Amino acid sequence: MGILDWILVAIRWVHALAAVAWVGGSMFYALVLRPVWRRSNPGQEVSRAVGTEFRSVVTSAMAVLLISGTVLTVSRLTSKGATLPYVAVLVVKILLAVYMFYTVWVWHRPSKASDPDVAEGRWRRARRRLAGTNAVLITGVVVFGLADVLDALFERGLAR
Numbered sequence: 001m002g003i004l005d006w007i008l009v010a011i012r013w014v015h016a017l018a019a020v021a022w023v024g025g026s027m028f029y030a031l032v033l034r035p036v037w038r039r040s041n042p043g044q045e046v047s048r049a050v051g052t053e054f055r056s057v058v059t060s061a062m063a064v065l066l067i068s069g070t071v072l073t074v075s076r077l078t079s080k081g082a083t084l085p086y087v088a089v090l091v092v093k094i095l096l097a098v099y100m101f102y103t104v105w106v107w108h109r110p111s112k113a114s115d116p117d118v119a120e121g122r123w124r125r126a127r128r129r130l131a132g133t134n135a136v137l138i139t140g141v142v143v144f145g146l147a148d149v150l151d152a153l154f155e156r157g158l159a160r
C-alpha cells in the first residue's frame with residue numbers, strides 16, 4: 001500500500017466518523033432526549049443550548065462529509081469497480097445527502113420577521129423543526145444503507 005492508499009483510509013475514517021456523529025446524534029435526539037423532555041420540560045434555556053451545540057456538530061459534520069465525500073467519489077469513479085449500477089446508487093446517495101444539507105439549511109434560515117416565534121407561531125415553528133429532524137434522521141439511515149450497497153457493488157465490480 002502506497003501513501004495515497006493510506007490517505008484514502010484516513011479520509012474514509014473521517015467520512016464515517018462525521019456520518020456517525022450526525023446520524024447517531026440525531027438518533028439520540030429522537031430516541032432519548034425528545035421522550036425525556038416530553039416527560040419533564042427542561043425549560044427554554046436548556047433546550048436552546050442543546051440545540052445550539054448540536055447544530056455546530058451538524059455543521060462541522062456537513063463540511064467534513066462534503067469534502068471527504070468528494071475525494072472518495074473521485075477515487076471510486078476512477079477505478080474499475082465503478083460499474084453503471086455503482087454510479088446510479090452513488091448519484092441517489094449524493095442527492096439524498098444534498099436533501100439533508102438543504103433541510104438543515106431551511107430550518108435555520110433566519111426569519112424575516114423581527115420575532116420569528118410570534119411571526120410564524122411557536123407551534124408551527126416547532127412542528128416544522130420536528131418534521132425536519134425526523135426527515136433528516138430517516139434519510140440519514142437510508143444513506144448509511146446505500147453506503148453499504150455501494151461497498152458491495154464496488155467489490156463486485158473489482159471482481160469482474
Ligand code: HEM
Pocket residue numbers: 012013015016019023065066068069070072073074076090094096097098100140143144147148150151154
Ligand atoms: C448525508 C451525509 C452523508 C452520510 C450520512 C454518508 C455516509 C457514508 C458512509 C457511512 C459511508 C461508508 C464509509 C465506510 O464504510 O468507510 C460512506 C461512503 C461514501 N460516501 Fe458518504 N455520506 C454522506 C455524504 C456524502 C457526500 C456528500 C458524498 C459525495 C460528495 C459522499 C460520497 C461517498 C462515497 C464515494 C463513499 C464510498 C462508497 C463506497 O464504498 O464505494 N458521501 N458515506
